[in-house]
Amino acid sequence: MNNIEVYNAMENGKLGIGISVNGPATVKDLLDVWQTLCDDESIFKQYAEGNYALCKGCKLNCCSTAYVIPDLVSFKKMAFHLGLDYAAFIAGYFQQEKRDAGILRLKPNPCVFLRDNICSIYKVRSLICRLYICTPLLGDTEELIYKIAWTGAAATQIFALQNGLTTGVGGALSSFDRLFAHLLDEYKNSEGVKSFLQARDYQDVPLQHFITL
Numbered sequence: 001m002n003n004i005e006v007y008n009a010m011e012n013g014k015l016g017i018g019i020s021v022n023g024p025a026t027v028k029d030l031l032d033v034w035q036t037l038c039d040d041e042s043i044f045k046q047y048a049e050g051n052y053a054l055c056k057g058c059k060l061n062c063c064s065t066a067y068v069i070p071d072l073v074s075f076k077k078m079a080f081h082l083g084l085d086y087a088a089f090i091a092g093y094f095q096q097e098k099r100d101a102g103i104l105r106l107k108p109n110p111c112v113f114l115r116d117n118i119c120s121i122y123k124v125r126s127l128i129c130r131l132y133i134c135t136p137l138l139g140d141t142e143e144l145i146y147k148i149a150w151t152g153a154a155a156t157q158i159f160a161l162q163n164g165l166t167t168g169v170g171g172a173l174s175s176f177d178r179l180f181a182h183l184l185d186e187y188k189n190s191e192g193v194k195s196f197l198q199a200r201d202y203q204d205v206p207l208q209h210f211i212t213l
């Protein structure tokens with residue numbers, strides 16, 4: 001049973017989508033519910049064709065400009081999917097300039113995995129890719145999804161550091177890099193990061209680390 005429900009409500013004069021968590025749930029439960037939003041062409045999407053379309057096949061695809069640091073579950077799945085060890089995966093698919101600053105960002109503009117406007121690793125794409133949607137969200141829901149995605153990304157950074165795959169964050173940082181470095185510092189000892197470090201898949205990461213039930 002999935003304890004997550006989607007609802008609509010007005011906030012600051014705008015209609016937004018929110019989720020309520022009504023009992024124990026995991027990141028997988030959230031992803032299952034969230035996918036229905038991406039697959040729903042009746043939902044307003046700012047960048048979708050005609051504002052109402054499926055995310056699948058979107059031509060103004062958010063993947064062209066996305067800043068993606070994969071969460072740790074997807075980082076491991078991507079490397080396995082490509083048949084690469086972690087060092088080779090990082091060397092081939094992550095932006096050199098950010099690697100020099102100790103940040104594991106996928107090669108961008110467009111994303112290294114975008115082929116003919118389609119994600120070539122859709123089944124193992126990262127949380128930030130799965131959870132981004134260009135529709136108004138209620139504040140608490142937006143905060144929750146970004147907290148989960150960036151906690152997962154922080155776990156990747158910590159895993160890479162622990163395994164000698166990257167250096168600590170420093171050097172030439174953009175304003176977004178600095179924001180991420182701040183989040184990394186904030187999340188590094190959190191239960192959420194510990195959970196991602198131990199998880200084999202998203203059902204191993206309880207939402208309770210990110211939300212007050």
Ligand code: SF4
Nearest residue numbers: 047055058062133134
């Ligand atoms: S969330 Fe991304 S893929 Fe979906 S409609 Fe918006 S821009 Fe397109």
Ligand code: SF4
Nearest residue numbers: 063111113114119129
């Ligand atoms: S990993 Fe896939 S979904 Fe994510 S930005 Fe790259 S192409 Fe888009």
